[in-house]
Amino acid sequence: MIEDQDFLPVSQDEMHERGWWWYDFLLVTGDAYVDHPSFGPAVISRVLEADGFRVAVLAQPDWHSAADFAAFGRPRLGVLIGAGNLDSMVAHYTAAKKRRSEDFYSPGKKAGLRPDRATIVYSNRAREAFGADVPIIIGGLEASLRRFAHYDYWDDKVRRSILFDAPADLLVYGMGESATVEVARRLAAKTPVGDITDVRGTACIVTDPTVCRYHEVTCPSFEEVQSDKIAYAKATKVQYDEHDPIRGKAILQQCQGRWLLVNPPQRPLNRQSMDRLYDLPFTREVHPMYTEGIPAIEEARFSICHNRGCFGGCNFCALAFHQGRMVTSRSIESVLAEAELLTHDQKFKGYIHDVGGPTADFRGPACKKQLTKGACPNRNCLFPEPCKNMVADHRDYVKLLRELKDIPGVKKVFIRSGIRFDYVLADKDQTFLSELVKDHVSGQLRVAPEHVSNRVLSYMGKPRHEVYQEFIRRFDACHKKTGKQQYALPYFMSSHPGCDLEDAVELAEYIRDMGFIPEQAQDFYPTPSTLSTCMYYTGLDPRTMDPVYVPKSPHEKAMQRALIQYRNPENYELVCEALRRTHREDLIGFGPKCLVRPRKMAGEAGKPSRGKGSNGKGFGQKTANDRSGQGKAKTGGRPKKTLRNVHKKK
Numbered sequence: 001m002i003e004d005q006d007f008l009p010v011s012q013d014e015m016h017e018r019g020w021w022w023y024d025f026l027l028v029t030g031d032a033y034v035d036h037p038s039f040g041p042a043v044i045s046r047v048l049e050a051d052g053f054r055v056a057v058l059a060q061p062d063w064h065s066a067a068d069f070a071a072f073g074r075p076r077l078g079v080l081i082g083a084g085n086l087d088s089m090v091a092h093y094t095a096a097k098k099r100r101s102e103d104f105y106s107p108g109k110k111a112g113l114r115p116d117r118a119t120i121v122y123s124n125r126a127r128e129a130f131g132a133d134v135p136i137i138i139g140g141l142e143a144s145l146r147r148f149a150h151y152d153y154w155d156d157k158v159r160r161s162i163l164f165d166a167p168a169d170l171l172v173y174g175m176g177e178s179a180t181v182e183v184a185r186r187l188a189a190k191t192p193v194g195d196i197t198d199v200r201g202t203a204c205i206v207t208d209p210t211v212c213r214y215h216e217v218t219c220p221s222f223e224e225v226q227s228d229k230i231a232y233a234k235a236t237k238v239q240y241d242e243h244d245p246i247r248g249k250a251i252l253q254q255c256q257g258r259w260l261l262v263n264p265p266q267r268p269l270n271r272q273s274m275d276r277l278y279d280l281p282f283t284r285e286v287h288p289m290y291t292e293g294i295p296a297i298e299e300a301r302f303s304i305c306h307n308r309g310c311f312g313g314c315n316f317c318a319l320a321f322h323q324g325r326m327v328t329s330r331s332i333e334s335v336l337a338e339a340e341l342l343t344h345d346q347k348f349k350g351y352i353h354d355v356g357g358p359t360a361d362f363r364g365p366a367c368k369k370q371l372t373k374g375a376c377p378n379r380n381c382l383f384p385e386p387c388k389n390m391v392a393d394h395r396d397y398v399k400l401l402r403e404l405k406d407i408p409g410v411k412k413v414f415i416r417s418g419i420r421f422d423y424v425l426a427d428k429d430q431t432f433l434s435e436l437v438k439d440h441v442s443g444q445l446r447v448a449p450e451h452v453s454n455r456v457l458s459y460m461g462k463p464r465h466e467v468y469q470e471f472i473r474r475f476d477a478c479h480k481k482t483g484k485q486q487y488a489l490p491y492f493m494s495s496h497p498g499c500d501l502e503d504a505v506e507l508a509e510y511i512r513d514m515g516f517i518p519e520q521a522q523d524f525y526p527t528p529s530t531l532s533t534c535m536y537y538t539g540l541d542p543r544t545m546d547p548v549y550v551p552k553s554p555h556e557k558a559m560q561r562a563l564i565q566y567r568n569p570e571n572y573e574l575v576c577e578a579l580r581r582t583h584r585e586d587l588i589g590f591g592p593k594c595l596v597r598p599r600k601m602a603g604e605a606g607k608p609s610r611g612k613g614s615n616g617k618g619f620g621q622k623t624a625n626d627r628s629g630q631g632k633a634k635t636g637g638r639p640k641k642t643l644r645n646v647h648k649k650k
Helices: 012-017 040-050 088-092 118-130 140-145 177-188 222-227 229-241 271-278 296-300 332-343 369-373 395-405 421-426 431-439 454-460 465-482 501-514 531-538 554-564 569-581
Strands: 025-029 055-059 078-082 136-138 150-152 157-159 170-172 202-206 216-218 250-255 258-262 303-305 354-356 444-450 487-494
Touching: 025 040, 025 118, 040 055, 040 078, 040 140, 040 177, 040 271, 078 118, 078 140, 078 177, 118 136, 118 140, 140 170, 150 531, 157 222, 170 177, 222 229, 222 250, 229 250, 229 531, 271 332, 303 332, 332 395, 354 395, 395 431, 421 465, 431 465, 444 465, 454 531, 465 487, 487 501, 487 554, 501 554, 501 569, 554 569
Parallel strands: 025 055, 025 078, 078 136, 136 170, 216 250, 303 354, 444 487
Antiparallel strands: 150 157, 170 202, 202 258, 250 258
16 A cells, blocks of 8 residues: 555556556646646546546656656556646746746746647657557647637637647547546447547547538638638637537538537536535645645635536636536535535635635526527627526525535635626625625625726626626625725736727726725736637627727737836836827826826936825725825825725725
């Protein structure tokens, strides 16, 4: 018996210690090996294990040769490959395409332990190690979002489906448990991998499109979308319209004389299946082979995921294209059992950090119709306003939170993964909001209005700004009743398609009026296969085919970002330039509505003037005595003690 018996084997020696002289699947991942249900590779490996398959794990292998792959010996059924919990390019590069210095899914946050385009690189090394007759199945977020021909921000071009670049036989997209198990069973039954062309939730390359067993639709070919942005936008619309497990069709896309066949999505796991998944024997720990910690587990260690899917429909988010719009959730009993398990962990201090998921307060489908007919094409459940058929009901979530609080050993239960404030407002019963403020906010509630310009918000697929303002009004009313000092922490995004400098100035004025000084400004990031990325690349809104203004130049993006953090002295020149370009010189001066002051004359040339409250320290600069955010200075120029993010107006 080895000490880490509960973990799956990570070497041939460990397989032998288990009495394994053969194994079924080698699972390769770009993340360090963390056996926790928040990590996709761990879920897939445990699901296969529960179905009777032997799985070995190869985490962050040396990709410069095939040696690490071959060291395990030949798998009986195939190789499963994923880049990890993130797209490897997103993991490696900022929105400005600068190399990140840290990787939170690696030991000690060390960067560089996985290659760029990890799925492609690993697939090639696996093929070198095992030859052409060992099936290779790719999956995870990177493969899922790159299953069609797609615009790649880092290459600044349209790339073909990742299946053509990774020498793989099958691609599993979405939450892949059901599809992976079905493929595994067919391989175990001696079905050649080339004949497995009809599993829902998979894609493959075929020479004859008539092998498709489902009703199908053809989208513009790789050659068309590569050369014609209108064709690209049309293809994106088809792909989104058909991504539905009930009404969705198979999609065919021609590429260089062959066909990409993407079968309809798998139906999401039902409640019973979700419960069984989270009851699998995860160790919930980092593998002991690491001498340094894996930071990514710390956010998840004492958090609980209770749902999947999202009908929120944010256009810059790939979640709907990966997990789907149909929300499913675990039973209350399953969540309580996991919470009880947490209380026995020696590291547990009584605080459940988050009870969430893609959107924390979603517990079921948007409406009953979705269960039989799927999500409505060409319509969103919440945008531009909640659908009249949507069922906004937080009662089950409230019941869950109440019962979690009552577990012996649990002191507090927080919600950190985000709530849909428009969905909260749509619920006529405001019990959830009241209890949220009273019991489940740790000082700050993170919400994501993203912008204040309704025109920009429409391109984002977010609710109108007035909706956010109403939520804040109700939030403030609730926390006044509690006597607590709690604040809503809004996230804002710069440079989203449709956002010009005038919109960015409008956002800066709102930040001025509410007294919130963001610590960071989030630039729009064109990740693979989102509707917003399509807008970024094509300059077209795929929903309407109307033209969209796209801020692309690094300088304009820098100005938009600087306007969000206009009090930072380092941003002075950019802010002034933006205000002059938009003919808003009225915001340069000494008045209470001005964003920046003019430069001082004598002895201060080249230095920005620092107005009241502009201490350049970033977050938390709102003074207790000035709700406009233009805080008064003490004697000696030191600012008064500040409050964090007070959502108040004069």
